[in-house]
Amino acid sequence: xxxxxxxxxxxxxxxxxxxxxxxxxxxxxxxxxxxxxxxxxxxxxxxxxxxxxxxxxxxxxxxxxxxxxxxxxxxxxxxxxxxxxxxxxxxxxxxxxxxxxxxxxxxxxxxxxxxxxxxxxxxxxxxxxxxxxxxxxxxxxxxxxxxxxxxxxxxxxxxxxxxxxxxxxxxxxxxxxxxxxxxxxxxxxxxxxxxxxx
Amino acid sequence: xxxxxxxxxxxxxxxxxxxxxxxxxxxxxxxxxxxxxxxxxxxxxxxxxxxxxxxxxxxxxxxxxxxxxxxxxxxxxxxxxxxxxxxxxxxxxxxxxxxxxxxxxxxxxxxxxxxxxxxxxxxxxxxxxxxxxxxxxxxxxxxxxxxxxxxxxxxxxxxxxxxxxxxxxxxxxxxxxxxxxxxxxxxxxxxxxxxxxxxxxxxxxxxxxxxxxxxxxxxxxxxxxxxxxxxxxxxxxxxxxxxxxxxxxxxxxxxxxxxxxxxxxxxxxxxxxxxxxxxxxxxxxxxxxxxxxxx
Numbered sequence: 001x002x003x004x005x006x007x008x009x010x011x012x013x014x015x016x017x018x019x020x021x022x023x024x025x026x027x028x029x030x031x032x033x034x035x036x037x038x039x040x041x042x043x044x045x046x047x048x049x050x051x052x053x054x055x056x057x058x059x060x061x062x063x064x065x066x067x068x069x070x071x072x073x074x075x076x077x078x079x080x081x082x083x084x085x086x087x088x089x090x091x092x093x094x095x096x097x098x099x100x101x102x103x104x105x106x107x108x109x110x111x112x113x114x115x116x117x118x119x120x121x122x123x124x125x126x127x128x129x130x131x132x133x134x135x136x137x138x139x140x141x142x143x144x145x146x147x148x149x150x151x152x153x154x155x156x157x158x159x160x161x162x163x164x165x166x167x168x169x170x171x172x173x174x175x176x177x178x179x180x181x182x183x184x185x186x187x188x189x190x191x192x193x194x195x196x197x198x
Numbered sequence: 199x200x201x202x203x204x205x206x207x208x209x210x211x212x213x214x215x216x217x218x219x220x221x222x223x224x225x226x227x228x229x230x231x232x233x234x235x236x237x238x239x240x241x242x243x244x245x246x247x248x249x250x251x252x253x254x255x256x257x258x259x260x261x262x263x264x265x266x267x268x269x270x271x272x273x274x275x276x277x278x279x280x281x282x283x284x285x286x287x288x289x290x291x292x293x294x295x296x297x298x299x300x301x302x303x304x305x306x307x308x309x310x311x312x313x314x315x316x317x318x319x320x321x322x323x324x325x326x327x328x329x330x331x332x333x334x335x336x337x338x339x340x341x342x343x344x345x346x347x348x349x350x351x352x353x354x355x356x357x358x359x360x361x362x363x364x365x366x367x368x369x370x371x372x373x374x375x376x377x378x379x380x381x382x383x384x385x386x387x388x389x390x391x392x393x394x395x396x397x398x399x400x401x402x403x404x405x406x407x408x409x410x411x412x413x414x415x416x417x418x419x420x421x422x423x424x425x426x427x428x429x430x431x432x433x434x435x436x437x438x439x440x441x442x443x444x445x446x447x448x449x450x451x452x453x454x455x456x457x458x459x460x461x462x463x464x465x466x467x468x469x470x471x472x473x474x475x476x477x478x479x480x481x482x483x484x485x486x487x488x489x490x491x492x493x
Contacts (some may be wrong), residue, residue, distance in 0.1 A: 057448075091274065111296075130308040137230055
């Protein structure tokens with residue numbers, strides 16, 4: 001399985017290290033040709049407005065949207081979650097997303113940088129162990145569609161969701177040494193989805 | 199489920215999210231919108247861009263809170279603001295306004311010629327300038343969560359930024375080549391704490407994100423700094439002192455992402471109109487050089 005990390009802007013390096021720790025050899029994706037060469041993709045943390053605009057300028061927006069719609073496994077953290085959402089609130093006017101996940105996400109829902117925090121939360125992958133989650137100007141999910149599974153919450157707000165081949169978290173597991181979420185993406189989301197296609 | 203704010207990971211992590219991006223100086227909400235539309239990852243709210251501070255002289259201070267709030271209301275991307283070196287009350291004010299990052303900046307007139315702000319006392323993260331590795335490590339020791347190499351702000355002359363990036367990265371490479379028992383003297387020479395020196399020697403990089411700033415005026419300048427190992431760039435006067443700010447801003451964003459692709463940089467450089475006029479750093483009398491402020 002070839003896994004790419006969208007490398008237009010953001011914490012690409014941290015996602016690459018986390019994926020390597022999970023035993024895959026990731027590549028960076030900045031061009032349509034590089035997108036065509038991968039089976040699964042990670043959308044990193046960063047500025048969702050910047051990433052969406054660069055994707056559009058460099059002809060990645062439509063191909064990426066279409067790959068997602070046709071079943072490519074994708075994991076998005078923070079900005080990546082925003083980019084996967086079908087609907088966003090508190091967004092920049094005309095801000096576009098790749099979509100695919102039937103959720104509504106509120107940008108910067110937890111507040112500004114002074115409100116950014118870390119906390120131990122549950123992640124519903126069958127393990128009872130808590131996960132250290134780092135939230136940076138983080139979004140949360142306000143509405144989930146009927147096929148969307150909520151894997152983590154902070155108070156009542158969903159902060160990790162999955163629907164079929166798509167996984168999104170409002171926090172940044174790539175900033176910690178705990179690679180459970182990346183491993184979950186590879187083993188429980190991407191591999192089964194790709195087997196189904198074959 | 200205890201939620202902890204202001205941790206090192208949260209502060210440094212915020213800077214990680216800005217990597218590969220351009221942070222632009224803006225003086226009003228309208229410019230902030232232009233920057234956001236062009237793909238800036240953050241804006242730096244200030245009263246006058248460095249070129250004007252230089253031209254008009256006088257004491258340069260923190261911006262008016264009203265102006266910062268208008269910019270915060272106008273854009274969804276992070277808003278940074280500058281405090282004077284050592285002026286911890288300006289920093290407290292900026293934190294209370296909810297700015298996302300504070301730049302303790304040599305571009306403003308220093309408030310303290312001996313001490314910088316004790317940045318550990320704040321929830322908001324700080325970025326500080328550095329001309330060499332020792333200066334960068336002293337700032338990190340005081341709590342800076344992000345470093346930018348200093349250039350000569352407000353000149354449009356990239357040579358100082360270049361010199362300081364080479365200096366910082368050269369010193370990091372040198373540290374990595376030393377024997378472990380030589381790091382004590384290296385720490386003494388760098389005037390930096392041994393623990394940080396050891397960490398840099400082991401990892402071959404700073405423990406925080408390293409951006410670059412000062413004198414960057416064109417897409418090629420931005421790409422040059424990225425190829426020198428910068429994690430991202432600050433562009434100050436270069437955009438809003440040029441003929442066509444919106445187009446130049448977008449072009450610099452594109453060149454920063456594709457810094458290693460000369461074709462993209464060539465396309466981004468076409469038809470941008472007048473760049474900022476520029477001043478050669480060599481023509482500036484020493485007392486007017488901002489990069490030399492910081493201790």
